[in-house]
Amino acid sequence: MTGPSATRRRPRPASVALGALAIVLALVWAFPVYWMLNSAFLPNVVLQSTSPTFLPFGGSLDNLRHVVTDDHFTSALLISLAVTLLTVVAALFIAFLGALAVSRFRFRGRKSFVLALLLIQMLPAEGLFIAQYKMMSTVGMLNSVVGLTVLYTAAVVPFTVWMLRGFVAGVPVDLEEAAMVDGLSRTQAFLRITFPLLAPGLVASAVYVFLQAWNEFTIALVIMTDEQSRTLPLWLRGFIQASASRETDWGQVMAASTLVAVPVIVFFLIVQGRMSSGLVGGAVKG
Incomplete structure:
Protein backbone atom coordinates (compact mmCIF):
# COMPACT_ATOMS: atom_id res chain seq x y z
CA MET A 1 0.00 0.00 0.00
CA THR A 2 1.35 3.38 -1.03
CA GLY A 3 0.21 6.92 -0.53
CA PRO A 4 -0.17 9.37 2.32
CA SER A 5 -1.76 6.83 4.68
CA ALA A 6 1.20 4.43 4.36
CA THR A 7 3.59 7.29 5.02
CA ARG A 8 1.74 8.26 8.16
CA ARG A 9 1.83 4.69 9.46
CA ARG A 10 5.59 4.38 9.08
CA PRO A 11 7.20 4.46 12.55
CA ARG A 12 9.35 7.44 13.31
CA PRO A 13 13.09 6.93 13.86
CA ALA A 14 12.79 8.37 17.36
CA SER A 15 10.10 5.82 18.28
CA VAL A 16 12.19 2.98 16.88
CA ALA A 17 15.24 4.17 18.82
CA LEU A 18 13.26 4.44 22.07
CA GLY A 19 11.80 0.98 21.53
CA ASN A 38 20.81 -20.82 34.66
CA SER A 39 23.47 -21.28 37.35
CA ALA A 40 21.05 -23.19 39.58
CA PHE A 41 21.22 -26.15 37.17
CA LEU A 42 24.99 -26.17 36.57
CA PRO A 43 27.62 -27.93 38.70
CA ASN A 44 30.18 -25.84 40.54
CA VAL A 45 32.99 -27.06 38.26
CA VAL A 46 31.26 -25.54 35.23
CA LEU A 47 30.54 -22.28 37.05
CA GLN A 48 34.19 -21.93 38.06
CA SER A 49 35.33 -22.27 34.48
CA THR A 50 36.82 -19.20 32.81
CA SER A 51 34.42 -19.55 29.84
CA PRO A 52 30.81 -18.72 30.82
CA THR A 53 28.00 -21.17 30.12
CA PHE A 54 24.90 -19.31 29.00
CA LEU A 55 22.63 -22.34 28.56
CA PRO A 56 22.18 -25.11 31.15
CA PHE A 57 22.75 -27.94 28.66
CA GLY A 58 24.03 -30.96 30.52
CA GLY A 59 22.84 -29.54 33.82
CA SER A 60 20.86 -31.34 36.49
CA LEU A 61 18.57 -30.84 39.47
CA ASP A 62 21.27 -31.83 41.97
CA ASN A 63 21.69 -28.29 43.31
CA LEU A 64 17.97 -27.83 43.87
CA ARG A 65 17.71 -31.29 45.41
CA HIS A 66 20.54 -30.48 47.83
CA VAL A 67 18.86 -27.24 48.91
CA VAL A 68 15.42 -28.79 49.40
CA THR A 69 16.86 -31.56 51.57
CA ASP A 70 18.59 -29.05 53.87
CA LEU A 86 -0.47 -12.77 58.29
CA THR A 87 1.25 -9.44 57.63
CA VAL A 88 -0.64 -8.97 54.35
CA VAL A 89 -4.01 -9.64 55.98
CA ALA A 90 -3.36 -7.51 59.08
CA ALA A 91 -1.76 -4.61 57.21
CA LEU A 92 -4.48 -4.41 54.56
CA PHE A 93 -7.24 -4.51 57.18
CA ILE A 94 -5.73 -1.79 59.35
CA ALA A 95 -4.56 0.37 56.45
CA PHE A 96 -7.91 0.11 54.67
CA LEU A 97 -9.78 1.38 57.71
CA GLY A 98 -7.23 4.16 58.16
CA ALA A 99 -7.50 5.20 54.50
CA LEU A 100 -11.30 5.30 54.74
CA ALA A 101 -11.15 7.45 57.86
CA VAL A 102 -8.69 9.90 56.31
CA SER A 103 -10.48 10.16 52.96
CA ARG A 104 -14.14 9.99 53.89
CA PHE A 105 -14.32 11.82 57.23
CA ARG A 106 -13.29 15.26 58.42
CA PHE A 107 -12.02 15.31 61.98
CA ARG A 108 -9.64 17.38 64.06
CA GLY A 109 -6.03 16.42 63.50
CA ARG A 110 -6.66 14.72 60.15
CA LYS A 111 -3.94 16.66 58.32
CA SER A 112 -1.52 16.11 61.17
CA PHE A 113 -2.23 12.39 61.01
CA VAL A 114 -1.50 12.29 57.27
CA LEU A 115 1.70 14.25 57.82
CA ALA A 116 2.71 11.85 60.58
CA LEU A 117 2.37 8.94 58.15
CA LEU A 118 5.00 10.52 55.95
CA LEU A 119 7.30 11.47 58.81
CA ILE A 120 7.24 7.92 60.18
CA GLN A 121 8.64 6.67 56.87
CA MET A 122 11.65 8.95 57.35
CA LEU A 123 12.72 7.22 60.57
CA PRO A 124 15.67 4.86 60.04
CA ALA A 125 14.66 1.29 60.79
CA GLU A 126 17.98 0.63 62.50
CA GLY A 127 17.17 3.22 65.16
CA LEU A 128 14.21 1.15 66.34
CA PHE A 129 15.94 -2.21 66.67
CA ILE A 130 16.83 -1.90 70.37
CA ALA A 131 13.34 -0.74 71.33
CA GLN A 132 11.74 -3.47 69.23
CA TYR A 133 13.94 -6.15 70.76
CA LYS A 134 13.23 -4.97 74.31
CA MET A 135 9.50 -4.79 73.61
CA VAL A 157 0.98 0.18 57.63
CA PRO A 158 1.90 3.90 57.32
CA PHE A 159 2.86 3.71 53.65
CA THR A 160 0.01 1.31 52.90
CA VAL A 161 -2.46 3.83 54.36
CA TRP A 162 -0.93 6.49 52.12
CA MET A 163 -1.28 4.22 49.07
CA LEU A 164 -4.88 3.29 49.76
CA ARG A 165 -5.81 6.87 50.61
CA GLY A 166 -5.28 7.86 46.97
CA PHE A 167 -7.49 5.03 45.71
CA VAL A 168 -10.28 5.77 48.18
CA ALA A 169 -10.16 9.50 47.41
CA GLY A 170 -10.43 8.67 43.70
CA VAL A 171 -13.86 7.06 44.13
CA PRO A 172 -16.56 9.78 44.21
CA VAL A 173 -18.82 9.83 47.25
CA ASP A 174 -21.68 10.61 44.85
CA LEU A 175 -21.74 6.94 43.80
CA GLU A 176 -22.56 5.83 47.33
CA GLU A 177 -25.14 8.60 47.75
CA ALA A 178 -26.85 7.62 44.49
CA ALA A 179 -27.03 4.00 45.64
CA MET A 180 -28.48 5.11 48.98
CA VAL A 181 -31.16 7.08 47.13
CA ASP A 182 -32.04 3.83 45.34
CA GLY A 183 -32.71 2.17 48.69
CA LEU A 184 -29.38 0.72 49.81
CA SER A 185 -28.02 1.33 53.26
CA ARG A 186 -24.65 3.05 53.66
CA THR A 187 -22.95 -0.27 54.33
CA GLN A 188 -24.60 -1.95 51.35
CA ALA A 189 -23.73 0.97 49.09
CA PHE A 190 -20.13 0.80 50.18
CA LEU A 191 -19.81 -2.97 49.74
CA ARG A 192 -21.61 -3.11 46.39
CA ILE A 193 -20.44 0.11 44.75
CA THR A 194 -17.28 1.47 46.32
CA PHE A 195 -15.47 -1.65 47.47
CA PRO A 196 -15.25 -3.30 43.99
CA LEU A 197 -13.74 -0.10 42.61
CA LEU A 198 -11.05 -0.24 45.29
CA ALA A 199 -9.89 -3.74 44.26
CA PRO A 200 -6.93 -2.45 42.19
CA GLY A 201 -5.68 -0.44 45.16
CA LEU A 202 -6.03 -3.39 47.52
CA VAL A 203 -4.16 -5.67 45.13
CA ALA A 204 -1.38 -3.13 44.60
CA SER A 205 -1.06 -2.66 48.35
CA ALA A 206 -1.03 -6.42 48.88
CA VAL A 207 1.87 -6.75 46.42
CA TYR A 208 3.80 -4.04 48.28
CA VAL A 209 3.20 -5.62 51.70
CA PHE A 210 4.01 -9.11 50.41
CA LEU A 211 7.34 -8.02 48.95
CA GLN A 212 8.31 -6.08 52.07
CA ALA A 213 7.49 -8.94 54.44
CA TRP A 214 8.94 -11.73 52.28
CA ASN A 215 12.28 -10.03 51.60
CA GLU A 216 12.79 -8.33 54.99
CA PHE A 217 16.04 -9.29 56.68
CA THR A 218 17.19 -6.89 59.41
CA ILE A 219 14.17 -6.99 61.74
CA ALA A 220 14.06 -10.78 61.50
CA LEU A 221 17.79 -10.90 62.24
CA VAL A 222 17.20 -9.02 65.51
CA ILE A 223 14.00 -10.77 66.63
CA MET A 224 14.39 -14.34 65.35
CA THR A 225 17.57 -15.30 67.21
CA ASP A 226 16.82 -19.03 67.42
CA GLU A 227 18.16 -21.13 64.55
CA GLN A 228 14.85 -23.01 64.37
CA SER A 229 12.89 -19.76 63.93
CA ARG A 230 14.73 -18.28 60.96
CA LEU A 236 19.79 -18.15 52.95
CA ARG A 237 22.48 -16.19 54.77
CA GLY A 238 23.27 -19.21 56.96
CA PHE A 239 23.30 -21.48 53.91
CA ILE A 240 25.80 -19.22 52.13
CA GLN A 241 27.98 -19.00 55.23
CA ALA A 242 27.98 -22.80 55.58
CA SER A 243 28.96 -23.12 51.93
CA ALA A 244 31.72 -20.53 52.28
CA SER A 245 33.19 -22.35 55.28
CA ARG A 246 34.41 -25.10 52.94
CA GLU A 247 34.39 -23.80 49.36
CA VAL A 260 13.61 -18.02 47.72
CA ALA A 261 12.57 -15.94 44.69
CA VAL A 262 10.07 -18.40 43.21
CA PRO A 263 7.16 -17.68 45.63
CA VAL A 264 7.47 -13.95 44.92
CA ILE A 265 7.39 -14.53 41.17
CA VAL A 266 4.42 -16.89 41.41
CA PHE A 267 2.50 -14.49 43.66
CA PHE A 268 3.12 -11.57 41.33
CA LEU A 269 2.08 -13.55 38.23
CA ILE A 270 -1.18 -14.56 39.92
CA VAL A 271 -1.98 -11.10 41.23
CA GLN A 272 -0.90 -9.26 38.09
CA GLY A 273 -3.80 -10.64 36.06
CA ARG A 274 -6.29 -9.75 38.76
CA MET A 275 -4.77 -6.30 39.09
CA SER A 276 -5.09 -5.65 35.35
CA SER A 277 -8.67 -6.88 35.22
CA GLY A 278 -9.53 -4.85 38.29
CA LEU A 279 -8.05 -1.71 36.79
CA VAL A 280 -10.04 -2.18 33.57
CA GLY A 281 -13.21 -3.00 35.48
CA GLY A 282 -12.80 0.01 37.71
CA ALA A 283 -12.24 2.30 34.74
CA VAL A 284 -15.40 1.04 33.02
CA LYS A 285 -17.54 1.33 36.14
CA GLY A 286 -16.18 4.76 36.92
Whole structure:
Protein backbone atom coordinates (compact mmCIF):
# COMPACT_ATOMS: atom_id res chain seq x y z
CA MET A 1 0.00 0.00 0.00
CA THR A 2 1.35 3.38 -1.03
CA GLY A 3 0.21 6.92 -0.53
CA PRO A 4 -0.17 9.37 2.32
CA SER A 5 -1.76 6.83 4.68
CA ALA A 6 1.20 4.43 4.36
CA THR A 7 3.59 7.29 5.02
CA ARG A 8 1.74 8.26 8.16
CA ARG A 9 1.83 4.69 9.46
CA ARG A 10 5.59 4.38 9.08
CA PRO A 11 7.20 4.46 12.55
CA ARG A 12 9.35 7.44 13.31
CA PRO A 13 13.09 6.93 13.86
CA ALA A 14 12.79 8.37 17.36
CA SER A 15 10.10 5.82 18.28
CA VAL A 16 12.19 2.98 16.88
CA ALA A 17 15.24 4.17 18.82
CA LEU A 18 13.26 4.44 22.07
CA GLY A 19 11.80 0.98 21.53
CA ALA A 20 15.26 -0.49 20.93
CA LEU A 21 16.59 1.26 24.03
CA ALA A 22 13.70 -0.12 26.09
CA ILE A 23 14.44 -3.66 24.88
CA VAL A 24 18.12 -3.30 25.74
CA LEU A 25 17.32 -2.00 29.22
CA ALA A 26 14.84 -4.85 29.77
CA LEU A 27 17.48 -7.40 28.77
CA VAL A 28 20.05 -5.80 31.08
CA TRP A 29 17.53 -5.88 33.94
CA ALA A 30 16.46 -9.48 33.28
CA PHE A 31 19.93 -10.95 32.69
CA PRO A 32 20.89 -11.31 36.41
CA VAL A 33 17.64 -13.18 37.03
CA TYR A 34 18.31 -15.45 34.06
CA TRP A 35 21.89 -16.01 35.19
CA MET A 36 20.66 -17.04 38.63
CA LEU A 37 18.22 -19.54 37.12
CA ASN A 38 20.81 -20.82 34.66
CA SER A 39 23.47 -21.28 37.35
CA ALA A 40 21.05 -23.19 39.58
CA PHE A 41 21.22 -26.15 37.17
CA LEU A 42 24.99 -26.17 36.57
CA PRO A 43 27.62 -27.93 38.70
CA ASN A 44 30.18 -25.84 40.54
CA VAL A 45 32.99 -27.06 38.26
CA VAL A 46 31.26 -25.54 35.23
CA LEU A 47 30.54 -22.28 37.05
CA GLN A 48 34.19 -21.93 38.06
CA SER A 49 35.33 -22.27 34.48
CA THR A 50 36.82 -19.20 32.81
CA SER A 51 34.42 -19.55 29.84
CA PRO A 52 30.81 -18.72 30.82
CA THR A 53 28.00 -21.17 30.12
CA PHE A 54 24.90 -19.31 29.00
CA LEU A 55 22.63 -22.34 28.56
CA PRO A 56 22.18 -25.11 31.15
CA PHE A 57 22.75 -27.94 28.66
CA GLY A 58 24.03 -30.96 30.52
CA GLY A 59 22.84 -29.54 33.82
CA SER A 60 20.86 -31.34 36.49
CA LEU A 61 18.57 -30.84 39.47
CA ASP A 62 21.27 -31.83 41.97
CA ASN A 63 21.69 -28.29 43.31
CA LEU A 64 17.97 -27.83 43.87
CA ARG A 65 17.71 -31.29 45.41
CA HIS A 66 20.54 -30.48 47.83
CA VAL A 67 18.86 -27.24 48.91
CA VAL A 68 15.42 -28.79 49.40
CA THR A 69 16.86 -31.56 51.57
CA ASP A 70 18.59 -29.05 53.87
CA ASP A 71 17.53 -29.58 57.47
CA HIS A 72 16.13 -26.07 58.01
CA PHE A 73 14.78 -25.15 54.56
CA THR A 74 11.24 -26.43 55.07
CA SER A 75 10.81 -24.80 58.48
CA ALA A 76 12.18 -21.48 57.19
CA LEU A 77 9.82 -21.64 54.22
CA LEU A 78 6.79 -22.29 56.43
CA ILE A 79 7.75 -19.49 58.84
CA SER A 80 8.21 -17.01 55.98
CA LEU A 81 4.88 -17.98 54.43
CA ALA A 82 3.06 -17.67 57.76
CA VAL A 83 4.60 -14.31 58.64
CA THR A 84 4.07 -12.89 55.15
CA LEU A 85 0.43 -13.96 54.79
CA LEU A 86 -0.47 -12.77 58.29
CA THR A 87 1.25 -9.44 57.63
CA VAL A 88 -0.64 -8.97 54.35
CA VAL A 89 -4.01 -9.64 55.98
CA ALA A 90 -3.36 -7.51 59.08
CA ALA A 91 -1.76 -4.61 57.21
CA LEU A 92 -4.48 -4.41 54.56
CA PHE A 93 -7.24 -4.51 57.18
CA ILE A 94 -5.73 -1.79 59.35
CA ALA A 95 -4.56 0.37 56.45
CA PHE A 96 -7.91 0.11 54.67
CA LEU A 97 -9.78 1.38 57.71
CA GLY A 98 -7.23 4.16 58.16
CA ALA A 99 -7.50 5.20 54.50
CA LEU A 100 -11.30 5.30 54.74
CA ALA A 101 -11.15 7.45 57.86
CA VAL A 102 -8.69 9.90 56.31
CA SER A 103 -10.48 10.16 52.96
CA ARG A 104 -14.14 9.99 53.89
CA PHE A 105 -14.32 11.82 57.23
CA ARG A 106 -13.29 15.26 58.42
CA PHE A 107 -12.02 15.31 61.98
CA ARG A 108 -9.64 17.38 64.06
CA GLY A 109 -6.03 16.42 63.50
CA ARG A 110 -6.66 14.72 60.15
CA LYS A 111 -3.94 16.66 58.32
CA SER A 112 -1.52 16.11 61.17
CA PHE A 113 -2.23 12.39 61.01
CA VAL A 114 -1.50 12.29 57.27
CA LEU A 115 1.70 14.25 57.82
CA ALA A 116 2.71 11.85 60.58
CA LEU A 117 2.37 8.94 58.15
CA LEU A 118 5.00 10.52 55.95
CA LEU A 119 7.30 11.47 58.81
CA ILE A 120 7.24 7.92 60.18
CA GLN A 121 8.64 6.67 56.87
CA MET A 122 11.65 8.95 57.35
CA LEU A 123 12.72 7.22 60.57
CA PRO A 124 15.67 4.86 60.04
CA ALA A 125 14.66 1.29 60.79
CA GLU A 126 17.98 0.63 62.50
CA GLY A 127 17.17 3.22 65.16
CA LEU A 128 14.21 1.15 66.34
CA PHE A 129 15.94 -2.21 66.67
CA ILE A 130 16.83 -1.90 70.37
CA ALA A 131 13.34 -0.74 71.33
CA GLN A 132 11.74 -3.47 69.23
CA TYR A 133 13.94 -6.15 70.76
CA LYS A 134 13.23 -4.97 74.31
CA MET A 135 9.50 -4.79 73.61
CA MET A 136 9.32 -8.28 72.11
CA SER A 137 11.51 -9.67 74.90
CA THR A 138 9.26 -8.13 77.57
CA VAL A 139 6.08 -9.67 76.17
CA GLY A 140 7.77 -13.00 75.41
CA MET A 141 7.47 -12.78 71.62
CA LEU A 142 11.08 -13.31 70.57
CA ASN A 143 11.40 -16.07 67.96
CA SER A 144 7.65 -15.86 67.48
CA VAL A 145 5.69 -15.69 64.22
CA VAL A 146 3.14 -13.43 65.89
CA GLY A 147 5.80 -11.10 67.26
CA LEU A 148 7.54 -10.74 63.89
CA THR A 149 4.16 -10.21 62.21
CA VAL A 150 3.35 -7.37 64.61
CA LEU A 151 6.61 -5.60 63.80
CA TYR A 152 6.23 -6.10 60.05
CA THR A 153 2.65 -4.83 60.17
CA ALA A 154 3.69 -1.73 62.10
CA ALA A 155 6.45 -1.08 59.57
CA VAL A 156 4.29 -1.26 56.43
CA VAL A 157 0.98 0.18 57.63
CA PRO A 158 1.90 3.90 57.32
CA PHE A 159 2.86 3.71 53.65
CA THR A 160 0.01 1.31 52.90
CA VAL A 161 -2.46 3.83 54.36
CA TRP A 162 -0.93 6.49 52.12
CA MET A 163 -1.28 4.22 49.07
CA LEU A 164 -4.88 3.29 49.76
CA ARG A 165 -5.81 6.87 50.61
CA GLY A 166 -5.28 7.86 46.97
CA PHE A 167 -7.49 5.03 45.71
CA VAL A 168 -10.28 5.77 48.18
CA ALA A 169 -10.16 9.50 47.41
CA GLY A 170 -10.43 8.67 43.70
CA VAL A 171 -13.86 7.06 44.13
CA PRO A 172 -16.56 9.78 44.21
CA VAL A 173 -18.82 9.83 47.25
CA ASP A 174 -21.68 10.61 44.85
CA LEU A 175 -21.74 6.94 43.80
CA GLU A 176 -22.56 5.83 47.33
CA GLU A 177 -25.14 8.60 47.75
CA ALA A 178 -26.85 7.62 44.49
CA ALA A 179 -27.03 4.00 45.64
CA MET A 180 -28.48 5.11 48.98
CA VAL A 181 -31.16 7.08 47.13
CA ASP A 182 -32.04 3.83 45.34
CA GLY A 183 -32.71 2.17 48.69
CA LEU A 184 -29.38 0.72 49.81
CA SER A 185 -28.02 1.33 53.26
CA ARG A 186 -24.65 3.05 53.66
CA THR A 187 -22.95 -0.27 54.33
CA GLN A 188 -24.60 -1.95 51.35
CA ALA A 189 -23.73 0.97 49.09
CA PHE A 190 -20.13 0.80 50.18
CA LEU A 191 -19.81 -2.97 49.74
CA ARG A 192 -21.61 -3.11 46.39
CA ILE A 193 -20.44 0.11 44.75
CA THR A 194 -17.28 1.47 46.32
CA PHE A 195 -15.47 -1.65 47.47
CA PRO A 196 -15.25 -3.30 43.99
CA LEU A 197 -13.74 -0.10 42.61
CA LEU A 198 -11.05 -0.24 45.29
CA ALA A 199 -9.89 -3.74 44.26
CA PRO A 200 -6.93 -2.45 42.19
CA GLY A 201 -5.68 -0.44 45.16
CA LEU A 202 -6.03 -3.39 47.52
CA VAL A 203 -4.16 -5.67 45.13
CA ALA A 204 -1.38 -3.13 44.60
CA SER A 205 -1.06 -2.66 48.35
CA ALA A 206 -1.03 -6.42 48.88
CA VAL A 207 1.87 -6.75 46.42
CA TYR A 208 3.80 -4.04 48.28
CA VAL A 209 3.20 -5.62 51.70
CA PHE A 210 4.01 -9.11 50.41
CA LEU A 211 7.34 -8.02 48.95
CA GLN A 212 8.31 -6.08 52.07
CA ALA A 213 7.49 -8.94 54.44
CA TRP A 214 8.94 -11.73 52.28
CA ASN A 215 12.28 -10.03 51.60
CA GLU A 216 12.79 -8.33 54.99
CA PHE A 217 16.04 -9.29 56.68
CA THR A 218 17.19 -6.89 59.41
CA ILE A 219 14.17 -6.99 61.74
CA ALA A 220 14.06 -10.78 61.50
CA LEU A 221 17.79 -10.90 62.24
CA VAL A 222 17.20 -9.02 65.51
CA ILE A 223 14.00 -10.77 66.63
CA MET A 224 14.39 -14.34 65.35
CA THR A 225 17.57 -15.30 67.21
CA ASP A 226 16.82 -19.03 67.42
CA GLU A 227 18.16 -21.13 64.55
CA GLN A 228 14.85 -23.01 64.37
CA SER A 229 12.89 -19.76 63.93
CA ARG A 230 14.73 -18.28 60.96
CA THR A 231 12.88 -16.89 57.97
CA LEU A 232 14.03 -17.66 54.43
CA PRO A 233 16.35 -14.62 54.09
CA LEU A 234 18.05 -15.60 57.36
CA TRP A 235 18.24 -19.22 56.26
CA LEU A 236 19.79 -18.15 52.95
CA ARG A 237 22.48 -16.19 54.77
CA GLY A 238 23.27 -19.21 56.96
CA PHE A 239 23.30 -21.48 53.91
CA ILE A 240 25.80 -19.22 52.13
CA GLN A 241 27.98 -19.00 55.23
CA ALA A 242 27.98 -22.80 55.58
CA SER A 243 28.96 -23.12 51.93
CA ALA A 244 31.72 -20.53 52.28
CA SER A 245 33.19 -22.35 55.28
CA ARG A 246 34.41 -25.10 52.94
CA GLU A 247 34.39 -23.80 49.36
CA THR A 248 31.50 -21.75 48.07
CA ASP A 249 29.34 -23.93 45.84
CA TRP A 250 27.83 -21.25 43.64
CA GLY A 251 25.48 -23.71 41.98
CA GLN A 252 23.85 -24.51 45.31
CA VAL A 253 23.84 -20.83 46.32
CA MET A 254 22.08 -19.90 43.09
CA ALA A 255 19.63 -22.77 43.56
CA ALA A 256 18.83 -21.55 47.07
CA SER A 257 18.36 -17.99 45.80
CA THR A 258 16.04 -19.29 43.09
CA LEU A 259 13.86 -21.14 45.58
CA VAL A 260 13.61 -18.02 47.72
CA ALA A 261 12.57 -15.94 44.69
CA VAL A 262 10.07 -18.40 43.21
CA PRO A 263 7.16 -17.68 45.63
CA VAL A 264 7.47 -13.95 44.92
CA ILE A 265 7.39 -14.53 41.17
CA VAL A 266 4.42 -16.89 41.41
CA PHE A 267 2.50 -14.49 43.66
CA PHE A 268 3.12 -11.57 41.33
CA LEU A 269 2.08 -13.55 38.23
CA ILE A 270 -1.18 -14.56 39.92
CA VAL A 271 -1.98 -11.10 41.23
CA GLN A 272 -0.90 -9.26 38.09
CA GLY A 273 -3.80 -10.64 36.06
CA ARG A 274 -6.29 -9.75 38.76
CA MET A 275 -4.77 -6.30 39.09
CA SER A 276 -5.09 -5.65 35.35
CA SER A 277 -8.67 -6.88 35.22
CA GLY A 278 -9.53 -4.85 38.29
CA LEU A 279 -8.05 -1.71 36.79
CA VAL A 280 -10.04 -2.18 33.57
CA GLY A 281 -13.21 -3.00 35.48
CA GLY A 282 -12.80 0.01 37.71
CA ALA A 283 -12.24 2.30 34.74
CA VAL A 284 -15.40 1.04 33.02
CA LYS A 285 -17.54 1.33 36.14
CA GLY A 286 -16.18 4.76 36.92
